[in-house]
Each structure stands twice: as structure tokens, then as C-alpha cells.
Amino acid sequence: NAGVMQNPRHLVRRRGQEARLRCSPMKGHSHVYWYRQLPEEGLKFMVYLQKENIIDESGMPKERFSAEFPKEGPSILRIQQVVRGDSAAYFCASSPDSTPEKLFFGSGTQLSVL
């Protein structure tokens, strides 16, 4: 089992560009969570998705940010028109169901906005 796979590991974008972060959950996992981690800070919940459904996006900014988890393929976190404040590590976690005891994290994507 390859674990939760995130790519790219590092992503550099200029202000105004789009960033697309991908997360492939562990095999058999149908629940995906996205967290953002700023330097010297904790993990901030952004969005929780199940296959083809957004369950909770209360932690995600209303503008420029969107997430999806299609029936086939990885979950995508999309940030449009990036700004310097979007620079952070974005972690994806997956679980086989909605119980938190089985939350496994990916290695994260470090987004740097120039």
C-alpha cells in the first residue's frame, strides 16, 4: 500500500497564477481531508470530501479556492490567482470512513508564491 500520495512535493507559482494540488488517497479510502499549515502554526482544516461530494468546506476561503474528489482520479485542491499569503504547506489526509482514528496524512505540497 503506497500510502497517501501528494504531488507535487514543491510548487512554485507567481502571483496571479493557478495552483493545482493533487492527492491520491490510500487504497480503499474514500474520504479525503485537506489541511493548510503555515510556518510555526498548526494544521488548519480546509475541506472534507467523499467521492464526488463536498461534505464540509467551512475552512476553505470562499473565493479563489475550490476542491473536488471525482469518481475516478485524485482529489484536487485548486487555488486560482494565487497571492503571497497562499504560501504554505498543504496536507491531504485520507480515511476509509468518517471515523478519525484512521486518518493518514500525505507528505504535503509546499506551495511558494513569488
Add this chain to the structure above:
Amino acid sequence: GENVEQHPSTLSVQEGDSAVIKCTYSDSASNYFPWYKQELGKRPQLIIDIRSNVGEKKDQRIAVTLNKTAKHFSLHITETQPEDSAVYFCAASSGGYQKVTFGTGTKLQVIP
């Protein structure tokens, strides 16, 4: 929503000493409290967890205690070793689907 506070933000101990990290939570409905360890540049990994029907749980050198009345829980690491150096996050889950809310982390440094 749930709010989790964690103290201290940094902690330095001599190798072999004990380390204690404390967290408080706000939502009395929270019933699951995991602790994650994150080494530099790596993913957070679950090291121990506790449910609200249990007051204490141990796993070798690591223990977690929970006080539901006071809404606080703590991580205890005994006989610390240099490889314990990392950032530790407490968390609490509440809500119908058990969303996990994290504390701000404690950077633990074990000095050889």
C-alpha cells in the same frame, strides 16, 4: 466550532528527562483526542490517541491523560531520546463526521 489550544509552543529537555505537553478544547461534545508527531519536512503521524470514556492511556514511553470535566488533555513522554525531537500536535474531534481540529503544535527539542 471546536477550538484547541496547546502549550507550550516550544519545549527543551535534557535527554532522559520527561516532557509534558498540555491542550485544552472548547467543545464538550468532542470525544476523540489524537496526538500527532511531525518530524522536520515530513508528514504528521499518529502516535497515540484517547477516547473520552478513558482517563489515561499508555504506550511504552508515551502516555496521554484526559480530564473531561476541565476539558484538557496532556501528552507525557518519559525517558526522552534525541529521536523524540519533533513538533507534536494535539487534536480533538467533534461533529457528526468527526472533523479533527488541531492545536498549534509544540516544538520539542531533546538535548543529548
